[in-house]
Amino acid sequence: MVLAATISARQEVRLKIKASDNISGAKVTLEVLLGSVNCFLSPRQFQALQELVDGLISPGDDDDRPVNKQKPMAAQDFQLVEQDLQQRLLPTDTAGPSGHLQGKQGWSQAGRTF
Numbered sequence: 001m002v003l004a005a006t007i008s009a010r011q012e013v014r015l016k017i018k019a020s021d022n023i024s025g026a027k028v029t030l031e032v033l034l035g036s037v038n039c040f041l042s043p044r045q046f047q048a049l050q051e052l053v054d055g056l057i058s059p060g061d062d063d064d065r066p067v068n069k070q071k072p073m074a075a076q077d078f079q080l081v082e083q084d085l086q087q088r089l090l091p092t093d094t095a096g097p098s099g100h101l102q103g104k105q106g107w108s109q110a111g112r113t114f
Contacts, residue, residue, distance in 0.1 A: 009035020 014031040041049065073081075 003040060005037060005039040007034055007037050011035060 010033070012031070012033040014029075014033075016029040016031075018025065018027045039046075039049070
């Protein structure tokens with residue numbers, strides 16, 4: 001067994017849950033009081049622990065994610081997606097009735113000699 005940390009003295013954990021939404025304040029409050037904490041950590045482990053504690057102390061500071069403001073897809077949206085996929089998956093004739101490449105360009109080395 002490898003000793004990573006020791007906690008001595010008095011420790012307290014308090015969890016307060018608001019019974020009614022009519023009361024102002026946080027729904028859940030967590031208080032942790034630790035006595036002396038001795039940790040044996042590498043510098044990288046210490047940095048990770050420090051980032052974890054910073055996130056617990058101020059959780060809203062780094063939350064820059066955009067709020068999802070997208071609407072759910074309707075039946076018409078699904079039909080449009082299906083049409084687009086069918087057009088992409090099913091091969092279509094690149095040459096029209098006149099045999100021309102209707103706006104499509106390409107290259108070929110057929111008939112060339114090197």
